[in-house]
Amino acid sequence: MKIVLLDALTLGDSDLSVFDRLGELTVYQTTAVEETATRLVGQEVIITNKVVITAQHMADNPQLKLICISATGTNNVDLEVAKKAGIEVKNVSGYSxxxxxxxxxxxxxxxxxxxxxxxxxxxxxxxxxxxxxxxxxxxxxxxxxxxxxxxxxxxxxxxxxxxxxxxxxxxxxxxxxxxxxxxxxxxxxxxxxxxxxxxxxxxxxxxxxxxxxxxxxxxxxxxxxxxxxxxxxxxxxxxxxxxxxxxxxxxxxxxxxxxxxxxxxxxxxxxxxxxxxxxxTPHTAWASNEARVCLLEKVVDNIKTFIEE
Known part of the structure; x- marks a missing residue:
């Protein structure tokens, strides 16, 4: 399973080794709008907090199977397009x-x-x-x-x-x-x-x-x-x-x-x-150490559940 994390900087100093057992992970600290398309090529799982995944991104990547949003809000992904394309979208809640x-x-x-x-x-x-x-x-x-x-x-x-x-x-x-x-x-x-x-x-x-x-x-x-x-x-x-x-x-x-x-x-x-x-304060309320650990655990669980289905 090829996994790309597009905005790791939003997770601070969190331990990303939790993803190692799930597949081949590529990590980018930040991803600009013009960089997104290139970084999705060949990837089966996307992990994004705020990077926007458009209908065109999904159309250009038929191998894409899962989009994991490392947050509760889902407004950075076109959910209707994802559903029609057979791409599952999973967010996380209750961690913060x-x-x-x-x-x-x-x-x-x-x-x-x-x-x-x-x-x-x-x-x-x-x-x-x-x-x-x-x-x-x-x-x-x-x-x-x-x-x-x-x-x-x-x-x-x-x-x-x-x-x-x-x-x-x-x-x-x-x-x-x-x-x-x-x-x-x-x-x-x-x-x-x-x-x-x-x-x-x-x-x-x-x-x-x-x-x-x-x-x-x-x-x-x-x-x-x-x-x-x-x-x-x-x-x-x-x-x-x-x-x-x-x-x-x-x-x-x-x-x-x-x-x-x-x-x-x-x-x-x-x-x-x-x-x-x-x-x-600079949008930090959600981000205690404990909350970020819980967040990553929930993202991992979302990927594991998808793989096992």
Whole structure:
């Protein structure tokens, strides 16, 4: 079995020897659009995270049997064309629940506790000059008793709800599909969630129901001091509107995802003046060591299952 991994760099320093027993593996750290066609020649199995596999790629490679997506989203492969061509497409899910849930709180605490400010206060040796033992210039607050709203109550949303409840938060949620009515947690409409919650975390996929779900009009509904976190997908929040809101409203924003990744040089977040209200991480929430090990195990299982069928 000839296997090609097109974007190994997205997996960090993961141990790729797990694929050795499955076949002849060719690894590329990155693959540009113009390189994809050449690198697929003769390959029977493709492993891709974000490299796009087009209808033409599939038509040009009749030997291709399986496309393994090393992620949950499948928007980089034309699924209908693959089905018609008899090419199986397998993604992975459930590998990053703990990692993303933990990252949600990491973003939250950086904003809630203003830890970047206090760290810089120490780095600048200002504590050495303090007339008293403490410095509490930037206020911070406790989670207990706060209302936490979750956008999309899937597996990650449910785990975040458990953790938020453990901190003493009152949790509610908004269903982006309108079909989720099975939770024991109170369901509310979006305006209620936005206007009443102290913390809002987004764990939704990007689709027709969620694109620009939070735009200028919705941002104006946020209560003073609200913290809104995006651990779902870029494009759910209108980033230009958010940049304006951060400089004109008493709100805070943490995000691990952007509409276009990697971040563009002229991104509006880079011009936010009230930068203490913003924390951005480079799409790392999914990628704890444990999550990446689990991810690779699931990709290996997908290939083994295919071979054994």
């Amino acid at each position: 629940t703990e990692s993303v849930s933990q990252a949600t709180f990491s973003l939250l605490f950086q904003l809630l506790h203003q830890s970047r400010y206090y760290d810089q206060y120490i780095a600048d040796k200002k504590w050495c000059e303090s007339p008293v033992f403490t410095h509490i210039e930037r206020p911070f607050f406790e989670l207990k008793g706060k209302r936490w709203g979750i956008v999309a109550m899937g597996e990650i949303g449910q785990r975040v709800a458990q953790l938020a409840s453990a901190f003493g938060c009152e949790v509610c949620y908004y269903s982006t599909s309108g079909k989720n009515h099975q939770q024991s947690i109170p369901q509310v409409d979006l305006p209620t969630l936005l206007s009443e919650c102290d913390v809002i975390s987004i764990h939704a996929p990007l689709n027709a129901q969620t694109e620009n779900l939070i735009a200028a009009e919705q941002l104006k509904q946020l209560k003073p001091g609200a913290i809104i976190l995006n651990l779902g997908r870029g494009g759910i929040i209108d980033e230009s509107a958010m940049a304006v809101a951060l400089d004109t409203q008493d709100i805070y924003h943490g995000t691990d995802v952007l509409a276009v990744e990697p971040m563009q040089q002229n991104h509006p977040y880079l011009s936010v003046k009230a930068d203490h209200r913003l924390v951005v």
